[in-house]
Amino acid sequence: MEKVNLDLKDLDLEKLAELDQYILTLDDPVERLINVLHRAQDIFGYLPPNLQLYIARKLNISAAKVNGVVSFYSYFTEEKTGKYVVSVCMGTACYVKGAEKVLKRVLKELCVEKNEVTKDGLFSVKDVRCVGACSLAPILTIGETVFGHMTEEKVPGVLNKFRGEINED
Amino acid sequence: MVNIKINGIRIQVPDHTTVLEAAKKVGVHIPTLCHLKLDDFGIVNKVSSCRVCVVEEIGKPSLIPSCSALVYEGMNIRTDSVKALNARRNNLELLLSNHPFDCLTCAKNLQCELQSLANELHITEIHAKGEKMFYPIDKSSNAIVKDPNKCVMCRRCETMCNEVQTVGVLSAINRGFGVVVAPAFNIDLADSSCTYCGQCVAVCPTAALIARSDIQKVWRALANERRHVVVQVAPAVRVAIGEMFGMAPGTISTGKVVTALRRLGFDAVFDTNFGADLTIIEEANELVHRIQHGGVLPMLTSCCPAWVKFFEHQFPDMLDIPSTCKSPQIMLGAIIKSYYLKNLDILPRRLKVVSIMPCVAKKAEGARPELSKDELNNVDYVLSTRELGYMIKEAGIDFANLEESEFDNLLGESTGAAAIFGTTGGVIEAATRTAYEMITGESLGNVDFKQLRGLEGIREATVKIGSLDLKIGIAHGLGNARKLLESIKAGTSHFHAIEIMACPGGCIGGGGQPYHHGNQEILKKRQDAIYAIDKSLPRRKSHENEMVLKLYDEYLGAPYGEKAHDLLHTCYTPGERI
Numbered sequence: 001m002e003k004v005n006l007d008l009k010d011l012d013l014e015k016l017a018e019l020d021q022y023i024l025t026l027d028d029p030v031e032r033l034i035n036v037l038h039r040a041q042d043i044f045g046y047l048p049p050n051l052q053l054y055i056a057r058k059l060n061i062s063a064a065k066v067n068g069v070v071s072f073y074s075y076f077t078e079e080k081t082g083k084y085v086v087s088v089c090m091g092t093a094c095y096v097k098g099a100e101k102v103l104k105r106v107l108k109e110l111c112v113e114k115n116e117v118t119k120d121g122l123f124s125v126k127d128v129r130c131v132g133a134c135s136l137a138p139i140l141t142i143g144e145t146v147f148g149h150m151t152e153e154k155v156p157g158v159l160n161k162f163r164g165e166i167n168e169d
Numbered sequence: 170m171v172n173i174k175i176n177g178i179r180i181q182v183p184d185h186t187t188v189l190e191a192a193k194k195v196g197v198h199i200p201t202l203c204h205l206k207l208d209d210f211g212i213v214n215k216v217s218s219c220r221v222c223v224v225e226e227i228g229k230p231s232l233i234p235s236c237s238a239l240v241y242e243g244m245n246i247r248t249d250s251v252k253a254l255n256a257r258r259n260n261l262e263l264l265l266s267n268h269p270f271d272c273l274t275c276a277k278n279l280q281c282e283l284q285s286l287a288n289e290l291h292i293t294e295i296h297a298k299g300e301k302m303f304y305p306i307d308k309s310s311n312a313i314v315k316d317p318n319k320c321v322m323c324r325r326c327e328t329m330c331n332e333v334q335t336v337g338v339l340s341a342i343n344r345g346f347g348v349v350v351a352p353a354f355n356i357d358l359a360d361s362s363c364t365y366c367g368q369c370v371a372v373c374p375t376a377a378l379i380a381r382s383d384i385q386k387v388w389r390a391l392a393n394e395r396r397h398v399v400v401q402v403a404p405a406v407r408v409a410i411g412e413m414f415g416m417a418p419g420t421i422s423t424g425k426v427v428t429a430l431r432r433l434g435f436d437a438v439f440d441t442n443f444g445a446d447l448t449i450i451e452e453a454n455e456l457v458h459r460i461q462h463g464g465v466l467p468m469l470t471s472c473c474p475a476w477v478k479f480f481e482h483q484f485p486d487m488l489d490i491p492s493t494c495k496s497p498q499i500m501l502g503a504i505i506k507s508y509y510l511k512n513l514d515i516l517p518r519r520l521k522v523v524s525i526m527p528c529v530a531k532k533a534e535g536a537r538p539e540l541s542k543d544e545l546n547n548v549d550y551v552l553s554t555r556e557l558g559y560m561i562k563e564a565g566i567d568f569a570n571l572e573e574s575e576f577d578n579l580l581g582e583s584t585g586a587a588a589i590f591g592t593t594g595g596v597i598e599a600a601t602r603t604a605y606e607m608i609t610g611e612s613l614g615n616v617d618f619k620q621l622r623g624l625e626g627i628r629e630a631t632v633k634i635g636s637l638d639l640k641i642g643i644a645h646g647l648g649n650a651r652k653l654l655e656s657i658k659a660g661t662s663h664f665h666a667i668e669i670m671a672c673p674g675g676c677i678g679g680g681g682q683p684y685h686h687g688n689q690e691i692l693k694k695r696q697d698a699i700y701a702i703d704k705s706l707p708r709r710k711s712h713e714n715e716m717v718l719k720l721y722d723e724y725l726g727a728p729y730g731e732k733a734h735d736l737l738h739t740c741y742t743p744g745e746r747i
Contacts, residue, residue: 004354004356006356049354056746062331062337062338062353062746063337063354063746063747064331064339064340064342064352065331066353067340067353068340068353071344072343
């Protein structure tokens with residue numbers, strides 16, 4: 001098995017300080033574990049094992065509990081992600097309207113597997129459970145932006161919008 | 170009180186009774202799997218996850234889990250309707266459809282609750298054919314083997330690990346079909362802060378969590394003529410092993426165990442109780458020394474290896490509080506490998522010590538590097554009570570009808586004080602008997618300190634010893650131990666001495682004992698037997714063990730002295746929480 005990195009010294013100190021600051025604002029951080037994890041993912045981009053361990057020790061709860069929560073919710077990711085996370089909804093409504101074809105096209109366009117980061121670090125792709133926008137099915141989200149009524153053909157254009165943004169930077 | 174009907178039988182039961190409990194009262198058995206309830210020991214698993222106990226509530230569309238559904242006035246239950254029976258069978262078949270069928274060669278064969286259930290529901294075919302999970306088996310530790318493929322997600326182990334023991338190693342990781350019960354990030358048990366208390370093993374209905382088997386190593390050592398193999402037996406083994414041979418729980422079978430061990434071919438049969446008496450002499454001296462010389466108080470007992478590992482990982486900044494005494498099995502091992510060895514004309518490495526323990530953690534303790542001398546372990550192989558039972562069966566020994574015999578001398582002599590090490594409260598009661606006479610110089614008339622006995626998770630008592638009010642704390646179950654340690658950390662504790670046992674009930678409920686299958690009466694009978702042994706013995710104070718005194722005279726010198734420190738005391742290593 002691949003060795004899990006549990007070294008807390010590998011974590012970015014500035015980012016940890018930001019997370020600590022947030023935890024300080026909570027009355028009962030243990031009760032708000034999911035909020036803490038959301039914020040941690042916002043700050044770090046993902047939740048690697050050593051960060052989960054850091055949070056467990058900070059909150060004085062077991063790492064197994066933290067990891068149980070992180071691995072349960074598909075929103076959380078333990079793997080490094082691209083700058084833009086392309087989430088293709090695989091909920092029932094999206095699925096029957098062809099989400100699988102959309103997902104395949106996205107992966108083909110970006111030349112990656114699921115949860116893999118593109119060579120330029122720009123994108124990673126994951127499938128997610130219902131995001132609650134079934135009337136727009138099938139949908140995908142990139143970052144905070146939602147794209148409804150997706151088709152295979154629309155995929156390159158949607159991705160290019162984000163590539164373009166980078167080119168303009 | 171509420172009036173309900175179960176299978177047409179009317180019954181009045183108190184509010185807050187579960188349907189399962191109410192059914193039992195009218196002689197109706199409902200099968201269960203995930204359910205576990207040993208309230209007197211603080212163990213309750215009520216997750217209703219397996220759905221094997223579902224029953225029909227007349228007039229309601231969906232079935233209800235009888236283990237957690239509470240009764241109410243006018244409730245009308247059918248446990249035997251076709252709908253309920255079919256649902257139970259379906260649910261069990263679904264569990265079985267994702268279970269390996271290696272029952273014939275499984276460590277839990279005929280001890281498996283899933284197997285019993287399949288038999289009880291007379292499952293002869295599995296209609297659901299689906300994917301089976303496939304995970305590597307975790308054999309990383311010296312004590313516990315984890316095979317996730319045999320897990321039925323009953324969550325009993327999680328309840329033990331997180332709620333009862335507060336060790337926090339096991340959790341359900343991932344979701345849906347991909348769920349696995351494992352340490353965080355699915356790391357190996359050996360890399361986690363698992364204490365190896367074995368309570369997960371004690372409650373696992375299948376063989377998803379079992380103790381590592383060392384039987385073959387012991388057979389090989391016994392068969393090797395160049396080995397001199399001696400064995401020692403822990404106090405809680407003798408009140409439980411009979412259960413494996415159809416004897417009533419709580420049957421005392423000390424003499425039969427000794428005979429069986431001789432027949433298995435051990436060259437000498439010693440008693441861990443001798444080590445327990447020795448422990449008391451050292452521990453009582455250490456306690457009196459700490460009290461009289463302003464040492465660190467409270468002093469915590471250190472007999473229980475799961476507890477030792479717990480404080481090393483969970484309270485690494487408090488390692489000066491526990492007694493430095495080795496545990497009885499290790500003390501006796503150290504004496505066998507030094508004092509006993511010197512009268513044998515053999516190379517040290519040819520002497521092997523086997524311990525029979527009610528425990529899983531003792532296996533890991535035996536392998537601790539600091540518990541070896543000149544690269545020879547104090548103890549070489551540790552077998553659980555169950556493993557000894559299997560060896561006796563394999564050797565074809567009719568245990569129940571075996572004649573009784575005595576331990577070999579001199580490391581087979583023991584007192585009633587040593588006998589009670591096997592239950593919660595016993596070690597501290599034994600220490601008090603000795604400390605009393607050490608401090609006052611007077612003879613103790615009544616040795617029964619009943620205030621130290623019982624099953625409350627945390628108990629406290631004050632024992633008047635001369636002008637000293639000796640304040641004693643007792644905790645069993647690591648969750649209770651945590652509470653006591655936190656009070657010490659917060660400075661609110663006022664104890665002189667605290668006894669801690671990792672397993673609920675103490676060693677009688679150890680992870681290496683015959684499976685109790687959720688029946689707490691078994692544990693209580695074992696405890697009664699422990700006190701009965703104490704009462705039956707002519708000597709009931711450790712410092713009256715003449716052979717222990719002889720050992721000090723001839724070999725060790727002064728109790729808590731230099732040689733005693735070298736052989737009988739140890740040190741602790743801070744660990745991390747993961």
